Amino acid sequence: MIDFDRVTVHYADHGEPPLRDVTLHIPEGELCLVAGRTGTGKSTLLRAINGLVPHFTGGTLHGTVTVHGRDTRSHPPRDLADVVGIVGQDPLAGFVTDTVEEELAYGMEQLALTPATMRKRVEETLDLLGIADLRARPLRTLSGGQQQRVAIGAVLTNHPQVLVLDEPTSALDPTAAEDVLAAVTRLVHDLGVTVVVAEHRLERVVQYADRLLYLPGDGTVVDGEPAAVLTDIDLVPPLIELGRVAGWTPVPLSVRDARRRAADLRQRLTSAGPPPPRPAPDAVPVLTARKIVVRYPGTVAVAGVDLDVHPGRVVAVMGRNGSGKSSLLWALQGSGPRQGGTVTVTGPDGTADPASLSATRARRLVGLVPQSPADLLYLETVSAECGQADREAEAPAGTCRAMLDHLVPGLPADHHPRDLSEGQRLALVLAIQLTAAPSVILLDEPTRGLDYHAKQQFAAIVQRLAAAGRAVVVATHDVELVAALADRVIVMAQGEIVADGTTTEVMLSSPAFAPQVAKVLAPQPWLTVDQVTAALTRPGPPA
Numbered sequence: 172m173i174d175f176d177r178v179t180v181h182y183a184d185h186g187e188p189p190l191r192d193v194t195l196h197i198p199e200g201e202l203c204l205v206a207g208r209t210g211t212g213k214s215t216l217l218r219a220i221n222g223l224v225p226h227f228t229g230g231t232l233h234g235t236v237t238v239h240g241r242d243t244r245s246h247p248p249r250d251l252a253d254v255v256g257i258v259g260q261d262p263l264a265g266f267v268t269d270t271v272e273e274e275l276a277y278g279m280e281q282l283a284l285t286p287a288t289m290r291k292r293v294e295e296t297l298d299l300l301g302i303a304d305l306r307a308r309p310l311r312t313l314s315g316g317q318q319q320r321v322a323i324g325a326v327l328t329n330h331p332q333v334l335v336l337d338e339p340t341s342a343l344d345p346t347a348a349e350d351v352l353a354a355v356t357r358l359v360h361d362l363g364v365t366v367v368v369a370e371h372r373l374e375r376v377v378q379y380a381d382r383l384l385y386l387p388g389d390g391t392v393v394d395g396e397p398a399a400v401l402t403d404i405d406l407v408p409p410l411i412e413l414g415r416v417a418g419w420t421p422v423p424l425s426v427r428d429a430r431r432r433a434a435d436l437r438q439r440l441t442s443a444g445p446p447p448p449r450p451a452p453d454a455v456p457v458l459t460a461r462k463i464v465v466r467y468p469g470t471v472a473v474a475g476v477d478l479d480v481h482p483g484r485v486v487a488v489m490g491r492n493g494s495g496k497s498s499l500l501w502a503l504q505g506s507g508p509r510q511g512g513t514v515t516v517t518g519p520d521g522t523a524d525p526a527s528l529s530a531t532r533a534r535r536l537v538g539l540v541p542q543s544p545a546d547l548l549y550l551e552t553v554s555a556e557c558g559q560a561d562r563e564a565e566a567p568a569g570t571c572r573a574m575l576d577h578l579v580p581g582l583p584a585d586h587h588p589r590d591l592s593e594g595q596r597l598a599l600v601l602a603i604q605l606t607a608a609p610s611v612i613l614l615d616e617p618t619r620g621l622d623y624h625a626k627q628q629f630a631a632i633v634q635r636l637a638a639a640g641r642a643v644v645v646a647t648h649d650v651e652l653v654a655a656l657a658d659r660v661i662v663m664a665q666g667e668i669v670a671d672g673t674t675t676e677v678m679l680s681s682p683a684f685a686p687q688v689a690k691v692l693a694p695q696p697w698l699t700v701d702q703v704t705a706a707l708t709r710p711g712p713p714a
């Protein structure tokens with residue numbers, strides 16, 4: 172269905188070609204997962220399938236890409252639209268209409284389908300993605316995950332023979348991610364649709380994949396069965412890391428498979444004793460919120476939330492798409508809407524409601540890194556951004572740059588923020604926020620687009636902040652990140668807090684939020700491979 176014959180892609184201002192002499196063949200009816208570190212060329216490979224590369228991205232393509240018998244060189248994206256459906260990384264940027272229903276119908280209008288068919292497919296898709304009650308909503312008022320569902324739906328209504336998805340679950344809650352991937356897998360099995368999906372959170376997709384394309388970063392592509400390819404690379408989901416620690420071969424690809432083999436590991440962990448508990452929090456909270464209410468026309472996003480946040484602690488806020496996490500963070504930070512309730516934050520100069528202060532003073536109490544950090548960067552260079560941050564925080568010149576070097580050493584000062592990798596951009600925005608030395612740091616879905624290595628770096632940064640006495644609140648769908656990082660987990664549903672406890676309590680009590688290690692070892696209280704490794708290597712009690 173998809174053939175790459177000796178394909179090389181060069182971007183003009185980019186030295187090394189992301190794809191170099193790549194030959195591969197993806198048969199009809201396969202689900203093919205594309206993996207590799209940030210910036211290795213996954214999106215480039217995906218965009219070459221529908222001709223966006225090179226027709227729209229610039230650069231040059233040598234060799235031949237053939238899709239369903241059509242050469243992409245002579246068939247630009249519009250001539251492939253009846254065969255290939257593509258969902259990009261940034262849903263908002265890809266939308267062409269204003270409302271959910273219009274967006275779902277748009278592609279079918281281009282294919283000139285009958286109104287009856289269009290109607291039927293729109294209804295099916297609204298149900299499939301759980302967005303029926305959003306049908307009339309303007310797209311820009313949707314939460315991040317709701318937007319991602321619409322973007323996927325808008326492609327599914329066209330019934331493409333080839334479906335290309337670039338990080339389709341990055342903003343989805345764990346249950347929605349499973350639903351979407353199960354639906355996509357049904358298309359593969361029942362209708363013979365060919366699917367190519369790039370994803371950093373391999374744990375979400377690998378069990379559905381027939382084939383894994385791994386981009387090591389030198390322009391080549393390693394192509395094989397998932398279990399075989401994963402045996403040889405260091406970029407692996409927790410389940411496979413666990414399999415390596417336990418010495419299982421071949422490596423397990425599903426939780427079910429791992430559970431079957433885990434009896435011996437459970438035994439060893441039982442004799443090692445439970446993981447050490449995390450220390451109890453300070454008695455005095457640094458942030459106190461009472462009866463917070465956020466309303467939009469027709470929606471109550473936050474419905475009377477009470478919350479205390481303590482210094483030195485990392486709190487994760489989880490919950491389904493649209494449950495009110497972002498709205499809560501913006502209300503706590505003070506610049507988002509808030510129709511009711513009180514927020515007080517304690518800083519070096521005393522206690523205040525950030526919403527009652529100037530932006531500059533508020534930033535000394537609470538810093539917020541938004542879902543798309545690029546939104547906060549608007550100057551031409553890294554050093555201009557840093558200088559501006561120093562001035563706004565009335566901090567000595569060089570404060571922000573020192574903070575940035577602490578996070579990611581050695582970023583060139585004259586780089587344009589646009590040319591930074593996702594992880595570097597995140598570090599820059601974090602450094603800008605930290606320059607004001609806020610007591611509380613709020614992070615909204617900070618690991619979208621980060622590979623496993625970048626995520627580890629990020630977790631280390633957050634742990635250092637907490638160790639230095641900051642309070643950190645992270646809204647996220649990334650259960651593996653939460654397991655590794657958070658002291659406490661809050662779960663929101665329809666604007667209310669429905670669970671609040673230690674990470675272990677909350678994650679073990681709800682299968683939707685359990686990390687892979689917990690699923691394998693339940694009911695024992697292990698959440699991460701690090702905990703398991705530490706227990707297995709801990710010296711036993713003297714005989």
Ligand SMILES: Nc1ncnc2c1ncn2[C@@H]1O[C@H](COP(=O)(O)OP(=O)(O)OP(=O)(O)O)[C@@H](O)[C@H]1O
Nearest residue numbers: 182185189208209210211212213214215216228593
């Ligand atoms: N239109 C473009 N012009 C110039 N360089 C580009 C362009 N698009 C991508 N690149 C560069 O090509 C390389 C591969 O980019 P690509 O987006 O394919 O990576 P990726 O593996 O999808 O990364 P991520 O995991 O962050 O999505 C990167 O170094 C990137 O900076």
Ligand SMILES: Nc1ncnc2c1ncn2[C@@H]1O[C@H](COP(=O)(O)OP(=O)(O)OP(=O)(O)O)[C@@H](O)[C@H]1O
Nearest residue numbers: 312314315316317467472492493494495496497498
């Ligand atoms: N400007 C707006 N107008 C109308 N409704 C809105 C607006 N902004 C958000 N909402 C709605 O408020 C609810 C909460 O949105 P919010 O972004 O806080 O959710 P979330 O938990 O962060 O979601 P996600 O996990 O998808 O990021 C959602 O139903 C959303 O559609």
